[in-house]
Amino acid sequence: MGLRLPNLETIELGHNYLNGIVPDSISNASRITKIYFGANQFSGTLPKSLGSLELLEDLVLPGNNFTIESSSMELTFVTSLINCRQLRVLSVFGNPFNDILPVSIGNLSTSLYTMDASYCKFKGNIPNEISNLTNLAFLDLDHNDIDGLISTTIKELWKLQILHL
Structure with a gap:
């Protein structure tokens, strides 16, 4: 895809x-800043190569069938x-990840303003690292199977306006 459209x-x-x-x-397509694949029927795992898109600002993938790597x-x-x-x-809302929210979520960009991971079948706790x-x-984590206590580190999210659990 990106070989033919490098300026996309x-x-x-x-x-x-x-x-x-x-x-x-x-x-x-290393100049990509916005990806919107919402409401399609994409499946499989998301490529790790998305991480090489250093200019990426918006990654919007709701309502597909993306899953985790089985291995x-x-x-x-x-x-x-x-x-x-x-x-x-x-x-990424509405994708059947059926996994825990990884601790690495706290290593995402400090520029992150919106995260919607509702209806993803996430389970377990909200990682403390989310406070990073x-x-x-x-932050929308509604309609998942999250359990346990809400970490007190969430109070460190000073700019948080909407928390939907």
Whole structure:
């Protein structure tokens, strides 16, 4: 994908009933700042190569069928996003990840303003490291299987305006 469109800055493919996997080659379009794949039927795992998109600001992937890697049983694409220092919006709601929220979520960009991971079948606790996301204003983890106590570190999110659990 990125080999033929190296100057691509925005890719919006929402509401088109597209299916299949997102190819690793998307990272060859290194100027991408916005990806919107909402309300399609993409499946499989998200490529770790998304993490090489250093200019990425908005990653909006709701309403698809993305899952975790079966070999690692871990949401590895989140860890790969730590290189996306400009990331402001991360929206993955409605994907059946069926996993825990990884501790590496706290290593995402401090520019992150919005995170919507509702309806993803996340389980376990909210990691304490989420408090590292100091510019987070909107956090939606509604309709998951999260349990346990809400960490007291959440009070360190001074800019948080909406917390939807």
